[in-house]
Amino acid sequence: MTRLIDQTWFSSIMRPSRYLGGEVNAVTKDPSEAEVSIALCFPDIYDVGMSHLGLKILYSILNSRPWLAAERVFAPWSDLEEAMRSSGFPLQSLESKKNLSDFDVVGFSLQHELCYTNVLSMLHLGRIPFFSGQRKGSDPLVIAGGPACFNPEPVADLFDAFVIGDGEEAALSICRAVREARRAGNKDREGLLKDLRHIPGIYIPSLFRVHYQPGGPVKGVEPLLQDYQEVRKAIIPDIESFPPPPAPVVPFTGLIHDRLSIEISRGCTRGCRFCQAGMIYRPVRERHPDTILRNAEEALKNTGHEDLSLLSLSCGDYQCLLPLLQALMDRFGDQRVSISLPSLRIDSLDPAWMEQIKRVRKTGFTLAPEAGNDRLRKIINKGLTHEDIITTAQQVFAAGWNLIKLYFMIGLPGERKSDLEDMVSLIREVASIAGKTGRKAKVNASVATFVPKSHTPFMWAPQLSAEEGWERINALRNSLKGSRVRLKWNSPKLSWLEGIFSRGDRRLTPALVKAWELGARFDAWDEHFAKSTWEKAFLETGISPESYLSRARPLDEVFPWEHINCGVSKGYLKKEWKKALQEMQTSDCRQQCHECGVCDHETTDPLLVSEWVPGVKPSPSSPAGFSEPQKYRLTFEKLSHARFLGHLELVRVFLRAFRRAGVQLVYSKGYHPMPKISFVTALPVGMESRVETMDVEAADAIEPLSLVREVNKQLPEGISISRAVMLGKNAGKPRLKQSGYLITLREELLKESAVAQFLHSDTWQVTKRTSKGDREVNARPLVEAIEIVSPNSLEMRIHHNSGPGLNTREIVAAIFSLSPTETAGLRIVKTDQILE
Ligand code: SF4
Structure with a gap:
């Protein structure tokens, strides 16, 4: 098998540890024992993908079945993509190093719309045809899951099937269906796809035909099979039926979120009108605190993580949060495990929690007022007052925190100029509370352009253009000049593209492919995103981006996702949209059910754990009392x-x-x-x-x-x-005096004459390239001994003095006049050292 790490160019790519595999807890199964193989593809780099809990959940559940092998594949960063492309090296999984095209199922996680060009790159590097219609019997089944699939239409033609909703059971069912087809020796791809339609939450785009009004919106979505008129999302009524991963993979490389994450609940009851997750993950389902405690115990032991994050759309709403925090801190506090609650609502904050979290570390507090005043917060149904925000900020700073991060959106429906002025006043007010602490307390404010999403009450609203977004951000920057506030923003140009695809239809696919051909990659990364590339792609494919972005939709509009049923009825969303326009609020559905349509109140209903007392007294985290360090x-x-x-x-x-x-x-x-x-x-x-x-x-x-x-x-x-x-107690740190190396070349390029010439010279000038320019270094005094031990290997001993140095690779390259490629192919093993 040809491995990525054996390629000469591999050592020169950035952060090679992303591509190694072999991490602690990674699962590599014997291919002869697994009947079905699935590649879990994340269309972003390892550092982002490995931060994502959904991937870890699926990896654990799928690999827990002996007949199934789930492996990970991430998007290579641009330097590796280029090297793979020019050398023809195919995209492989991290576990068995199998080519993507050799898997039975290739499943992408679509977390947002800005990853679509990376999906194309991965398919291309994986040698899998882009379009479902072009794939043959031997090609893998290409599927996708994740929140972006609630409007899968802009990428409908790329995938054979989508998982809409909770993925645990649905992914297993797809793999079972593939296993059955294999056992039966059935290679009929179309037949298999038709069968998959019976699995709850599975959307097969080829079984629906979309009709458009010429140059206008969708006219209708036509189901091609009588018994498959719409796709209702998959719901796991009780998330306890799938326990959290007991042994997540421990990455080598630093991640965006490098910690143990435990999902404490799924779904949200608040009904914020801008929030797609709040609508599509309904109803709320809490995990039992006993399970969380048990999982924390097991997974911390299996990973060695020092940070634990409790995940939920709204952690503060978890009914037993305080006793849970207390139990976690009692158990893990003396192991220096820090606990974070990344999504706290301001009105759910309890000072008692702060006391618990503070017991180990004061991580920064993130609060999301979303808008500058109570009027706009009523429109978005945030149900949060100015007073709530100020009181919370006072409590957080008084409890000893030195940083509050505030999150806001611009371009919300009904936003006026005065709302932005109120946003500035609110930020300044929180900053003045920070100023009164007498410490170096700070406020960071983050602003993002609001993107209307499918299946939300705001899906009828127009989106701000990128130009208007910049204008408003610049106004905020000017107004906050000179304050102790650090203002950050998401680039409006990224929201521009996200907005086009969020409510897009199948007509956008050619523009996506064109943009990819023109070089678009990593569109969620500001430094990579090129708006002009996309504008060109839209122009060349006859797409008017504005018709997707800034157009207010009439109430009777047929949406591209009309046949995807997220459980919340369109009637409920319309009612919420009208209430928003009247600045009316809707209460938390834990207090009163508003009949949004998700629950049948029999098998599906909100699942809350209202009372809990830790059953077992936590065992001490370490043997009682340490002796001497x-x-x-x-x-x-x-x-x-x-x-x-x-x-x-x-x-x-x-x-x-x-x-x-x-x-x-x-x-x-x-x-x-x-x-x-x-x-x-x-x-x-x-x-x-x-x-x-x-x-x-x-x-x-x-x-x-x-x-x-x-x-x-x-x-x-x-x-x-x-x-x-x-x-001994007072032992100091040793210093490295000399090191010995065994150096092996890929080819037989070593010459005794070069060694003799080097050893008989007093000076051997080498030009060293540094960031500050070229510098001449004498290599001779650095080398104590050098000897060729075989036609392609040598032993060398070098001094480590404090003067300007050269590394081993540079010295060998200089003595034997090696080219950069030959130098990159050197294998260097340090074999001994002298310390002083
Ligand atoms: S049906 Fe009622 S209880 Fe269930 S999610 Fe909707 S509003 Fe909440």
Whole structure:
């Protein structure tokens, strides 16, 4: 099998650790034992995709079935995409390194509309035809799930099927259907797709034909089968039927959200009119606190994570939050596990929670007023008053927090100029509370352009143009100049594209493909997004973006997603839209059901846990009372694919391995306590070593051999500790004096004459390229010894002095006049070292 890491160009790409696989808890099954294989594709880079809880949930559920192998595939960053494209290297999974086109099912997670060009890139690199209609029997079934699928129409022709709603049961059912078809030796792709329509929540776009008014909106959606008139979303009535992942994959590389996440509830009862998630994930279903506590225990032990995040659309509404927080803190507080609640509503904040969270760390507080005043908050049904916001800010700062992040939207329906002025006043008022703390308390305000989404009461509303968005953001910037507020914003040009596709139809697909052909990639990344590329694509495919964006829809408009039923009825959404225009509010549906249409009140109903007392007294998190802290010097090796880990990644690997092994480290004092761990050197990415050294201080004395044994059990392949020695209390950090290397070339390019010439010279000038320009360095005094040991390998010993240096690779390249490609192909293993 050809592996990505064996390519000569691999060592020169950014953050190679994203593409290695082999992380702790990754599941690689024997291909002969799994009847069905599914690639879980995330159309963004690893750092983003691995932060996403839905992917971890599906990975765990699917892999828990012995007959099913679920593997991960992420979008390669642009440098790797280019290298793969020019070398013809195909997109592979992280686990078995299987080509994407060899999977039975390829499932994409569509979290938003700005990932669509990355889907095309992944299909292209995976050698899978773009369009469902072009795929043959041997091609994988290409499916998608996630919130963007509630209006799948702009990408309907790209996918064979979509999962609308909760994915756990539906994904399993699709894989079962594929297994049955395989067992029956049935290769009829069309027949299989028709069968899938019987699975709740499965949308097969080819079984619906869309008619359009010439140059206008959709005229009608025609079902092609009598028994398949619409698609109602899949609902798991009780999320407890699928426990949270007990052992999520532990990434090497730093993620956007690098922590253990536990979903404490799904759905929301508040009914904010702008919020698509609040509508499509109804009804609310809470997970039992016992399950959460048990899962936290198990998953923290299995991952070594130091941060725990409780996820929900509105954490503060979780009925048993306070006793749950208390139980979590009692259990994990002394292990320095921090707890965050990323989505707190201001009116649900309880000062008692702050006391609990504060017990370990004060993470920044995020509050979302969304709009500048009570009038606009009534329109959006936020149900939050100016007084609520100010009181909460006072409580948060008084409890010791130094940062509040405020979230706002611009371009909400009914927004007036005075609403923006009120937004500025509100931000300034919160900032003045920060100012009165006497500390360095700060306020960050974030602004995003409102994007009307399908299946919400605001789906009839026009969207602000990108130009108007910039005007309003600039007005806010000017008004907040000189304040202690840091204003951030989402670029209106990204909202422009998101808005076009959010309410788009199948006619947008050619524009999407054209934009991809013109180079559009990573559209959710501001630095990558090129509006002009998209404008050109729309122009060349005859699309008027404005007709999707800034047009107010009449109430009788047929939407492109008319045949997708999210459970909330169109009649209810219309009523809510009219109430918004009258500035009327709708109460929380925990207080009173508004008959939105989701619940049948028999199998589907809000599921709340109203009372809970922790049943079992938490076990102590560590053996009672530590004796004396003890310092150790550890010698370890970093070989094979682990050579591609950067230094910070290596530190993270060790910290989590210590946690999983139950070895508690001593922390420094101060505001940001850090574990006491130090490395003698930071090995360059791409270099292997048999002798690296690190010092750690454990909170308790452990016999060195058992320390080595226990930590080694927790280290990923390629990294292992060979030796541990106890150090005295006052032992200082050693310095590296000399290192020995074994260097192997891909080809036989070594010449004895070059070695002889080098050894007989006093100076060997090498031009070193740095960010500050070129510099001449004499390589000769850096080399203590060099010897060719085979036609393509040599041993070399170098000095580490404090003067201007060259790395091993540069020295070898200079002695043997190697080209950049030959240099990139060097395999360097550090074999010994002298410390002083
Ligand atoms: S049917 Fe009633 S209880 Fe159920 S989600 Fe809708 S409003 Fe809430």
